[in-house]
Amino acid sequence: MPKRKNTFSSRRRRAAQRAVHAVWAWAQRTGSVTAEHPAHFRFGAMGTGTRLAFPLGTVFGEPWIRLGAHCIIGERVTLTAGLMPDLDLGPDPILCIGDGVVLGRGSHVIADTSVTIGSDCYFGPYVYVTSTNHSYDDPHEPIGRQWPRMEPVEIGPGCWIGTGAVILPGARIGRNVVVAAGAVVRGTVPDHAVVAGAPARVVRRWTPGDGWQPPLRTPAPVPLPEGVTPGQLRALAGLDEEAAEHLARLDADG
Numbered sequence: 001m002p003k004r005k006n007t008f009s010s011r012r013r014r015a016a017q018r019a020v021h022a023v024w025a026w027a028q029r030t031g032s033v034t035a036e037h038p039a040h041f042r043f044g045a046m047g048t049g050t051r052l053a054f055p056l057g058t059v060f061g062e063p064w065i066r067l068g069a070h071c072i073i074g075e076r077v078t079l080t081a082g083l084m085p086d087l088d089l090g091p092d093p094i095l096c097i098g099d100g101v102v103l104g105r106g107s108h109v110i111a112d113t114s115v116t117i118g119s120d121c122y123f124g125p126y127v128y129v130t131s132t133n134h135s136y137d138d139p140h141e142p143i144g145r146q147w148p149r150m151e152p153v154e155i156g157p158g159c160w161i162g163t164g165a166v167i168l169p170g171a172r173i174g175r176n177v178v179v180a181a182g183a184v185v186r187g188t189v190p191d192h193a194v195v196a197g198a199p200a201r202v203v204r205r206w207t208p209g210d211g212w213q214p215p216l217r218t219p220a221p222v223p224l225p226e227g228v229t230p231g232q233l234r235a236l237a238g239l240d241e242e243a244a245e246h247l248a249r250l251d252a253d254g
């Protein structure tokens with residue numbers, strides 16, 4: 001036999017769910033860090049419109065971290081400067097993030113020495129950037145107790161870093177580079193390249209003389225014309241293939 005539904009219990013459950021979600025939304029708004037509401041964090045610089053989402057990941061060495069304007073730092077993102085908290089790292093910044101940078105949820109940027117991320121870079125979730133690598137020169141000493149190797153990392157402006165990518169110490173990534181999801185990057189990557197694999201290799205590159213090589217397999221997306229309304233887009237979405245071809249011919253004929 002079907003069980004009788006307890007209407008009162010269902011109502012209480014729905015009310016409790018609404019309350020929980022309302023409290024969590026309030027905590028996310030209140031717990032986020034901005035230049036206007038820095039909580040106890042005191043970054044070396046934080047530009048207008050930048051926000052660190054709540055809950056935060058590990059954050060320390062804030063006086064040596066500089067964040068540009070209009071950055072979005074996702075939930076549980078780790079930002080660290082120096083090997084450990086409460087070190088005096090000198091007068092110069094260690095971790096510099098440009099304007100308009102997006103760091104996806106769960107990403108880590110570990111700057112034991114200089115790490116620079118150019119403006120308008122977009123990171124997917126769980127990207128790992130580090131300027132430090134463990135050494136294992138002494139076969140008799142535990143690896144975790146050996147002094148690490150450090151090399152600066154530089155990521156040029158306009159890059160797209162895919163989900164789960166790893167950027168290793170010494171990496172020099174050029175301008176407008178695509179790093180594929182899961183790639184492991186070391187060494188120098190030229191401007192306008194696509195890299196993939198572990199270790200990452202250039203799989204496509206643009207140069208002024210040759211364009212994209214190998215050539216792109218799909219045409220570039222066409223931005224929507226200015227002034228297009230949502231109603232017009234809905235109307236276009238409802239057209240069948242024959243009507244769309246007819247409109248395209250009319251547009252081609254002026």
